[in-house]
Amino acid sequence: MQILINNSDGVPIYEQILRQIKEMILSGELKEGDPLPSMRILAQQLRISVITTKRAYEELEREGFIESFTGKGSFVRSKSSELIREANLKIIDESLAKACDSAKKCGISADELKDIIDIIYND
Amino acid sequence: MASTFAAEIKNVCKQRKDFKIDNVSFTLPSGTVTGFVGKNGAGKTTIINLILDVIKRDSGEILIFGTDNITHRTEIHEDIGVVFDVIGFPETLKIPQLDRIMSGIYKNWSSEEFRNRCKEFDLPEGKKFSEYSRGMTMKLSIAAAISHKARLLILDEPTGGLDPAARSEILDIIRSFVCDDEHTVLFSSHITSDLEHIADRVVFIKNGKIILEEDIITLSETRAIAKFGEDMLSVISPDEITGLRKNAFGCEALVSDREAFSKKYPDVMLCNASIEDIIVFSGKKKGDAAK
Structure with a gap:
């Protein structure tokens, strides 16, 4: 799994994460039930704040692409x-x-x- | 059950010789990184000292993980790791000696964790702290601050005076610390790019008063810099803008409610405001026409 952030892009960072994860779901690289990296690990690795990854995951959840369970993490939803x-x-x-x-x-x-x-x- | 807040500062006042901490309230939600900003002398270090009860407050309340910071001072100090911008350890010491001293101070001190961190941070065991660079000293202070199972890490200007590589290393260390969602960080900094790269929230203090406490995303989504001709000054009310800046060719000011403003003045140019812009403009008086 690869996520690349463009800092000089006008697009907010959470939006860039959102788009790239959606693309991975669409292309089949991420399949139903696949776990997503934890928000904190993703933030640490991308060197961004946790609130940014949290926002991306919240949007993905709101749009119905992933579901999150406390303590377990986030997973790609069926039919996403x-x-x-x-x-x-x-x-x-x-x-x-x-x-x-x-x-x-x-x-x-x-x-x-x-x-x-x-x-x-x-x- | 973990408390929702690592720290709650409520209506805290403290009269100092030349200035006062004036009815300060803010919170540090568990698992977040809060950037503490404000000019030198605004009261950041005083508030940190009040949180640690190194300075006694005159009034108000400070709860750390839900308990009062004065009545439960000893337990609370176990939970907090502190890093000040000056080294707090005797400069003649080396790592093994500091390890021994700290294990006598903190109940939960882990020598193993401390030694591992020192290795991870490339700190030389055999050198006296007096031979350490500023970056090394800062890493040593952080290693010591988080090796007693602290859940709240408070850093006063951890990146000040460091070169970009060392600064980035410090930020990485803070990020690793908050990989545990029960870990919380408060750090003061003048370097706004640090805030943009790591902070979830910002608390802004000015002359001993908190003038802003908000999460970074809401902040950048709701704020904007408005640019307009001087003729607009008779139309826009001073309450709608902050920190007006005039030059020979136009005016600019911070807008707090971007959406409402653009509806009311659809012709005024609105630009995205960086954290730095927000801090600079908010630091000025309302509607203040500075040059």
């Missing part, structure tokens, strides 16, 4: 990869709706649009 998949599908839906909108405005056909997607997808 589906949740992320759904969230991503929603983002894809929205971005494609925008793309279709722009395509229609200048008379680009659905086929042409699909070609563009093919090119970008295989890039």
Whole structure:
């Protein structure tokens, strides 16, 4: 498991942790029931405050990706990869709706649009 | 059952010759690292001494792990590890001698733990403390402070006067200490990057009064630096900004409620405030137009 923090990124550190853990769940690197490192160990290793890792875990829990048990730690919840998949599908839906909108405005056909997607997808 | 707070300081007053600790209240929740900030002479060391009951308070209450720090002074001193910015040990001593002395002072002193820490911190056993560098002295003080099963570690300027490498080492040691969630740390520092890298919370003291006690994330999310032209000064009320700074080309000030402010003044530029910004601006008077 790898978590890399960018200190010069404008993104808050807890958010960077959140995103990277979500990516690991989605890619299958973290599977249902897998334990997450303890908040304190993660903070120590990344050289950040405990409140930062705590915040990341709280968000993950609130969004339904992990569950925490006092004294035992935090674990990846079942169906969490589906949740992320759904969230991503929603983002894809929205971005494609925008793309279709722009395509229609200048008379680009659905086929042409699909070609563009093919090119970008295989890039 | 562990108490929720490692320390509760309630309405503490102390009259000193030239200044006073004025109705000070704050808490140290168990398992947290609190950065204690304020100018030299603001009262940080006095409060640490009041917590240790080295100085007697005039009024108020101080609870350490739920018990009064005066009536249970001896037990409490077992629970607290303290590191001051000057070395507290005779300079002619070496590690083995200090080990023997400390084992006579603390009931829970662990020679094994102390010796292991000294090795881990690369402290030379055969040298007198007078030959130690400042960084080594600081590491020695911390090793001694945490080798008697202390649950609360108080450090007064542990990183002051250290080079960046030594400072980072000290912060790593503090981080290892709080890997145990029943361990709590209070440390004073002027180095705001230390706070950003390790503190969960900040307590800010000014002229003997606590003017801010908050967790770091809430602090950076709610605060902002507003930048605007001088014409806006007639519109923005002085209560809405702190530490106004004017220059020939514009004004800037700290905003405490970023959301409300941006709703009320959508055209005013708001920038993220660093801990350093918050401390600098909060240190000024409300609406004070300093140059």
